[in-house]
Amino acid sequence: GAVVSQHPSWVICKSGTSVKIECRSLDFQATTMFWYRQFPKQSLMLMATSNEGSKATYEQGVEKDKFLINHASLTLSTLTVTSAHPEDSSFYICSASGTGGNYGYTFGSGTRLTVV
Amino acid sequence: RKEVEQDPGPFNVPEGATVAFNCTYSNSASQSFFWYRQDCRKEPKLLMSVYSSGNEDGRFTAQLNRASQYISLLIRDSKLSDSATYLCVVTGDSGYALNFGKGTSLLVTP
Numbered sequence: 001g002a003v004v005s006q007h008p009s010w011v012i013c014k015s016g017t018s019v020k021i022e023c024r025s026l027d028f029q030a031t032t033m034f035w036y037r038q039f040p041k042q043s044l045m046l047m048a049t050s051n052e053g054s055k056a057t058y059e060q061g062v063e064k065d066k067f068l069i070n071h072a073s074l075t076l077s078t079l080t081v082t083s084a085h086p087e088d089s090s091f092y093i094c095s096a097s098g099t100g101g102n103y104g105y106t107f108g109s110g111t112r113l114t115v116v
Numbered sequence: 117r118k119e120v121e122q123d124p125g126p127f128n129v130p131e132g133a134t135v136a137f138n139c140t141y142s143n144s145a146s147q148s149f150f151w152y153r154q155d156c157r158k159e160p161k162l163l164m165s166v167y168s169s170g171n172e173d174g175r176f177t178a179q180l181n182r183a184s185q186y187i188s189l190l191i192r193d194s195k196l197s198d199s200a201t202y203l204c205v206v207t208g209d210s211g212y213a214l215n216f217g218k219g220t221s222l223l224v225t226p
Contacts, residue, residue: 036216043120043217043219046213093160095214105214107160109158109159110157
C-alpha cells in the first residue's frame with residue numbers, strides 16, 4: 001500500500017533555530033500534501049495545503065513566513081519551522097494524496113517537535 | 117462553531133461491550149466522511165469510510181445522516197486492542213482537505 005515516510009520522528013531544538021521536516025511518498029506520486037499540527041488533547045489542525053510545483057495555500061492564522069513549505073517534486077515535501085519558539089512545540093504530521101484527488105490520504109508517522 | 121464536533125469521552129467499557137460514538141459536522145457541502153483511529157503519539161489510521169447507506173466492516177458499523185449532519189460509529193464485542201482515540205473526519209469545501217474532530221477516547225478494560 002501507499003507509504004509516506006516522515007523524518008525526523010522527534011526533534012528537540014533551541015529557541016530561535018530552524019527545523020526542517022521531510023515527507024516522502026515512497027511508492028506513489030503525491031500531487032497534494034497536507035500539513036497538520038496537533039497540540040495535546042486537540043484535534044489535528046490543517047496548516048497548509050501544497051500542490052507539487054505550486055506555492056502552498058495556508059490556513060487562516062498560519063504564518064507563511066514562519067512555516068515554509070516546499071513541494072518541489074511529486075515525492076517530497078518539506079516543512080521548515082523558522083525561528084522556532086516554545087509555543088511551536090507540537091506534533092506535526094503530513095498527509096499525502098495521490099493522483100485522483102480526494103481519496104487515498106496517506107499519513108506520515110508524524111514529528112514531535114520540542115523547542116526549548 | 118467547530119466544523120466537526122465529538123464527545124471527547126473518555127468511554128470506559130468492559131471487554132465484549134458495544135459502544136457507540138457520535139459526531140456532528142457543520143458544513144453541509146462536505147462530501148466525504150471517515151472514521152480514523154489514533155493511538156497515543158501516533159499518526160491517524162483510516163478505520164473506515166462512511167457512506168450514506170451505512171456500512172459495516174467486521175465489528176464496526178458506520179452510519180451517516182446527511183439531513184442531520186450526523187455520523188456514528190458502533191463497535192461491537194469490544195477488544196482491549198480497540199482502546200484508542202477515534203477521530204471523526206469530514207472533507208471541507210475544497211473536497212480535498214480533511215477536517216478532524218478532537219476525537220473520542222475509548223478505553224476497553226479486562
